[in-house]
Amino acid sequence: MKFTTALRSSSVRWAGPVVLLLTSLYYLTGEVAPLSQYHHWAPAIVSAPLMVLYALAYAVSAALGVWESGRLRKAHVWELLPSRSRYRVAANALLPVVILSWLVLLLPSAVSLVRSGTVPSLDSLRLPLMGMVISVAHAIVGFTLGSVLPQLIATPVVAVVDWIAVAFTRATEPYWLRHVSGQFSDIGFGEVPRLVSVAAPVLLAGGIAIGLMLLWLPFGPRALRGVLALGVALAGVLGAHHITRDWPHTPPMATGLAAVDCTGEQPRVCMPQVASEHLAQAQREASDVLRTLHAAGVPGTAPTRIEDLLTGTASAGSGDRVWRMSLMSADQPHEAGYQVMVRALKFRCAQVPVVRAHSVWLWAATRTGQVEAYQDRRRREGVTPQSQQIESEVGAQVRDVLGRAPGEQARWIRSTLNSSCTASST
Template identity: 30%
Template sequence: MNYAPARAAAVTGAMAILAPILALCAVWEAATLRVLWGLLTVRRQWWLVLAARLAPVLAVGVLIHLALYAEALLLPSPAWPGWELPSLSLVGVLAWTAFGAALALVLGRLLAMTAALLVPYLALTLPAGWQPFWLRHVNGSPFDCCSTSEVLDPRVLVGSVGVLGAVAVLSVCVAQVRLAPSQYRPWAAAVVAVAALVGAAGGITAVAGLGPMPTRTRPADALVCRLPVCLWPEDAAAFAANEAAWRAASAAWTDLGLPAPAVDRIGPIQAEGMLAITTTATSEESARATMAQMLPRALANCLRDFSDPARDQRLDQLSALLAAELGVAQALGDVAAPVPTEAPRLWREVGRCGE
């Protein structure tokens, strides 16, 4: 897909493979540090020593993501998805590297390596099929993002930064307790850990009401309009098919004895004076089939309302009539088209959703 947020979201999905590798490398580095810590005289601050050991791991993680983003966003045409998704990748690299180091400082090497491989992978893959839905919005790898009509919801960034940031901070607190000189009091790490947990709770609260999708509707001002059709810039190849299909669909609608659609434009989203019935297909036949199915629902304001079975049946019958008028195969299962003279009655009985 030639849509920058979708391409960037695909890069964040690579974290499911990269995070276990980063955590495993961090385990190795921190376990080596743990073995040598009591045997050598160390004059530098503990956190500087730990950062130096983990710097190569962090650098490799960042460089791999830079390479993935360069490939995804420069080809086939340069585009920028905004800072949200790259920020999620950066926070993920920091969090899972720190997590691996913490494992090595509290567990044996073999157990720490096993946990480093399993925990990040499961945290990044399993929530896609779990409830509550907020679980899938706090791991830094948004699922089902993004179609050209969607952008990443900013609450996902807040939720993921809150939780992954807490993982990183708690891991550093563990390192402080294990590596800091005796004059450092554990209560300081405990206070920071509590603050991190509060931040994680705030991130979870931000996404608690988001539902299953990590997206929101893309702003309509990004649309490109060639009246009467409006499309996103990435879908410009579908203009001709939508224009021809709309002329045929609106004519077929009135040929059925139904009132002409009182709209100026059609597009991919519902807006003032716009019906959300366009398609990204470049085939006129496919566009006609889509409009036959969607036009009755869009005019009745029922695109997302399927709560009334009787109304849904009438809308399906109208779609079947429209498909027959347009000469396309309907995609409505076993719904049989009534006689065309029934169309006005069916339309009167449909009413409007939300009334």
């Protein structure tokens, strides 16, 4: 049977417009962050709309698979064409259904890539391909159910049950349930799901689907086929559980994959290439701030390298010699310098009284020419009568310190940073 012939008789003709309308609504209402947040990282841009569409794609595959199977059963196709391969008949009926479910996954991803002006990469195909394979498995499961269940009742029930079973795993424990469901959360800049992360849900869904297909074998005792099918399905389920049982909330991810540019020495500053236009400015500000603070008597060892938080795991850049901070957001003058300044002022205590902390920061901002950046940060925190009173006290203290000799200022900053621990603030 040709594809066009199968399409004319398929449920996709009446279900397709409804499904694509739902896909559009999911896409428009499910966007939780602007695409610019992903900085042209194709895997993240693709994953963002998929997060709310996996369940819909799988439910469509399963439900319409039930409908197509019931339609063939009502038409007595199996009795009229006993010599034809059951697999070929099922494939012809399910092909339009599978293509529709693929459109649910691919169209929103393509739209997001176009809107953001981002070129897709091989890594960005991992999650769509995972969803496409699992959609085929759900269609096979639905087709099998439709061969024994009443069509009109089973179709909506399977749609709802399938959607709930996938969508609700995001909010359930144990965590392995979400990892084998085919429901994947969005990913961050520079991240890509490891192959094992996408293989686990494919193993579960594929194992069940292949097990059901073994029941259709045209030879062998029915009992033997049943045992073989059950064994394959259980192998898929247990294998997926074994792989994911110890995973935390987030499945294994490869991180720090975005291309990075570096410049300068002492410190060497590195940023993702997508923000490299700010690289020279960030390095210059960091170098000037560190040199000025060292000359002013601020204790501590300057870093040899400063990296963006998005270029790898947080633990990879820990330590005094490598600093990690939000450089990609530092697209305004003094943004990078202010972050470096705050990082360089190391209090002995983890929690510091607000007046003491603000006094140190304002003093350092004045010495490094970043008073405006300090004031902007305070405005972002909110202006209240209490904050105005605090800043008035801070300003008076800092003016007094700045009026002292350089040696006295150096002693003051060292003493303040090493003061005893009391009430806390950030």
